[in-house]
Amino acid sequence: MKLSSFVAIAAVIGGSFLIPIPAEADQVTDTKEKLIGLAAFAGCKMTRHGYTVEQARSIIDDGIVSMNAEDYRVWMDSSKVANAVQLFAKAMNDQCTTVNTSSPYLEKAINASHKATTY
Numbered sequence: 001m002k003l004s005s006f007v008a009i010a011a012v013i014g015g016s017f018l019i020p021i022p023a024e025a026d027q028v029t030d031t032k033e034k035l036i037g038l039a040a041f042a043g044c045k046m047t048r049h050g051y052t053v054e055q056a057r058s059i060i061d062d063g064i065v066s067m068n069a070e071d072y073r074v075w076m077d078s079s080k081v082a083n084a085v086q087l088f089a090k091a092m093n094d095q096c097t098t099v100n101t102s103s104p105y106l107e108k109a110i111n112a113s114h115k116a117t118t119y
Contacts (some may be wrong), residue, residue, distance in 0.1 A: 026062065027115045029118075031067065031069055031072060032072065032081075032116065032117040033113060033117055034063075034067065034069075035048065035063070035064070035067070035069060035072055035076055035081075036081060036084050036085055036088065036113050036116065036117070037088065038059065038060060038063040039060055039076065039081075039085040040084075040085045040088035040092065040109075041059065041092070041096055042055075042056035042057075042059040042060050042085065042087035042090075043056065043085055043088075044089040044092040044096035045059070045096050045119075047089065048092075048094055048096060060076075066102035078116065079117055080112070080116040081111045083116070084109060084113040084115070084116045085106050087105045087109035087112050088097045088105075088109040088113065090103070091103040091105040091106040091107075091109050095102040099106040
């Protein structure tokens with residue numbers, strides 16, 4: 001995921017890799033990246049702003065519904081996704097609105113996201 005895309009995702013929904021792949025696969029990757037960003041935003045809110053698990057789950061659930069992404073719920077429970085979400089949540093700024101580009105977690109988060117979104 002390119003950094004500028006994650007910035008938009010962290011603000012709760014963004015872009016995708018610029019990899020020459022079929023449009024349908026690109027749409028799947030884009031949806032998965034958005035869901036990782038959404039979950040990272042919720043996780044950041046929990047760790048930095050005292051949101052409860054229920055509040056974070058509500059953010060994620062509302063996002064899944066608004067994106068019509070119900071089919072991705074099982075995928076979101078995978079360990080690869082959890083790793084990417086944790087790393088991006090750690091890489092976000094204190095307000096949870098964007099990533100901190102100097103974060104030591106950012107490169108690892110991008111790599112973990114790529115692993116989680118590819119088949």
